[in-house]
Amino acid sequence: MFIVITFLLFTALVAVIAAFKTREENLDTQDGYFLAGRSLTGPVIAGSLMLTNLSTEQLVGQAGQTYATNMGPMAWESTSCIALILLAFVFVPRYLKMGLTTIPEFLEQRYDSGLRKLITLLLLLGYLLTYLPTVLYSGALVFNQIFNISGLLQVSELQGVTITATAIGIVGAIYAIFGGLKAVAVSDTVNGIGLIIGGIALPVITVCAFGHGSFVDGIHNFINLIPAEKFNAINPANAQAPMIPWPVLFTGMVVNNLFYWATNQTIIQRALGAKNLAEAQKGAIYAAALKIITPLFIAICGLLVFYMAHNGLLSGDQVAALEKTSDLAYPTLIITMMPKPLLGFFAAVLFGAILSSFNSALNSCITLYTLDLHRPLFNPNASDAYLVRIGKRFGIVLAIISICIAPVVSLAPSGLYDFLQSCFGFFNVPILATVIIGMFTKYTPPIAPKAGLVLHVVLYSLTKTPLFPIHCHYLYVLFFLFVFQIAFQLIMGKVRPTAQPYVMKDAQVVDMAPWKHGKKAAIICIVLMLALYTLFSPIGLAG
Incomplete structure (x- = not known):
């Protein structure tokens, strides 16, 4: 009961803060609803970028891949640093100069309206059929483990996951549909702080348990009782998914990350809502710095569970379940190692991370449909208030369809994260x-x-x-x-x-003066990324 109470209290706190911060926002205008009134600052943009990106599909998927392979999956996080730096210095200045609301809007300016509609439809199908259902399924998988939903309701695990995914989808839709981008961004920032605290606390608590209360002894046991190759993030060139071959770090991974961070509407919408170029660049580079440290509390969790499975710290049923699907690694770590007094808080933080990814993508889909399909096709002279109403109705339909598709993700053969990236x-x-x-x-x-x-x-x-x-x-x-x-x-x-x-036209909607410390901060991020790869390589822990 204590777990449920702390979960509800923190979740309610986030909702109250988001409502308070957006109480004076005008959500009946295009910029107010879709771009938070172009008022977002660097820390808020960074927090929203992180929470939009960082959800249970990352926590569950990457920890599961690491459990099954080695530290290679950390590439999804750490190499995003490069894409975010390119976003800050190459893409965002042009987006803000043009005063864009969506990426397809640029495509119409540059090419024609037909391409705008085609790309919008493709993005909507991609979000609807892959991203939104995967976020719901991965979140439901975690919550079914933490709260034993299927056991409490005496239903199968798939039915429990389906029920949980429905609940998550309904709450996330309320944020996105009725609060607009500002409510999403504010709740992201609050949950982001909690996720960083809880996300780092989980591996720290686990390592201390390995050392019988001593963090240093725990690190020593962890490093020495796991095969060295598990710490390696540099895999052979012919490695197959879910492993990450080293040449793709300079090829396909760059393409994948650059699409996600620099042209993906769900991400770009945060930067487009910046009050000026300097704040947009700060947000992107702050996020780049955060992406470098996330492998230390995401991918590493897969190795922690591997240690537990091979050193008698898990039950036979847990080990058997992990052999069936490695996606259970992160939920297993939570329910086994997180102290009960903290479990409710961490569950609330995870719930916030799930909501963030879901409601952010849903908000972006609403924006894409309303501005890039509905208005040009059905009502070119529509008022902002009318478009907002249409967007809310479309969001409800999209949420319902996503909830229905979510259980199908369980059929993904190579793990849900690899499935998601492959579909992209x-x-x-x-x-x-x-x-x-x-x-x-x-x-x-x-x-x-x-x-x-x-x-x-x-x-x-x-x-x-x-x-x-x-x-x-x-x-x-x-x-x-x-x-x-x-x-x-x-x-x-x-x-x-x-x-x-x-x-390229200059819309003159925001101040375009760049962040004066941007280049120095970007260089520091790159150096830290290289240091991380050195640590998890044959000349580091894998040696």
Whole structure:
């Protein structure tokens, strides 16, 4: 009962703070509802970026991959640092200069309205069929373990997960649909503080238990009683998913991360809501610094559970369950090692992280549909208040569909995180290539990205069939398809150039003075990332 009470108290506290902070916001205007009135500061942007990104699909998925392989999955977190730095210095200045609300809006300015609608539809399908259901399923998986929902209701585990996913979806939809971006960002910041505290506390408590109360002894036992290769984050070039081959760190991982952090509407919407360029850059670089330390309380948890499983600290049933699906590693660590007085608080923080990813993606879907599909197709002269009402109705429908699809994610053969990233491959490459080509060329015609998109979907689909002669990691495939996409669009620009060159317009909506300490902070982040990889390599702990 104490666990339930502390869970409810912290969850209610976050809701009260979010309501208080947004009590004077005008949510009937386009900028007020979709971009938080262009008022977000660096720390709020960083907190929202982290919580939007960091949810149970990361905690569960990456810890599970690490349990099954080694420290290689930390690449999903640590190498995001580079993409966030590029976001700060290459992409955000251009987005803010144009006064964008959505990425498809840029595509219409640069190409035509047809491409805007096509990309919007593709993004919505991607969120609906993969991202939103995966967030709900991974969160439900954790909560079913912590609160034993299936046991309390005397139903199967899948039914318990389905019921929990429904509850999470309803609460998340309330935030996103009725509070707008500002409510999402504020709740993200509060939950972000709790997640960092709770996320770091869990491995620290576990290591202390390994050392019978001594953190130093626990570290010594942990390092010496696990095979050295488990600490290695640098895998062979021919490694297969869910392992991360080292060459993809410079190829497919870069493409994947750059799409996610620099062109993904769910992420970009936080930066677009910045009060000025300096705050947007601060938010991106603060987030880059945080992404470097997250492997120390996400991926490392997989190794902690591996230690427990091989040193008699787990029951036979727990070990058997882990052999069946490594995605249970993180929930197992929580229920086994987190002290009961803290379990309710940590459950509330995890609940906040789940809500953050779900309601942030839902809010972005509402924005995409309302501004990039509904208004141009059905009511070009619609008022802001009307668009907000339409967005709320669409959000309700989207939430219901996502809840229905969530249980299907349990069928993912290689773990839910790998499933999610692999599904992103159907649309991330052409969108990223189109944005880059659109920004840095002047004569590429609209037919180039449209034809390129169709080619990519066909080619990527072929790599998923037995007809594809080469069996390699999908991140290699994404990189080669990205190179092909860039080359194809450049060639089309030479063969069928537009009559008039594209000129990027200055909307003059925010102050464009950059952050004066930005470059120094970015260099520090890169050095720290290299140090982390040195630690988890054959010349470090894996030696």
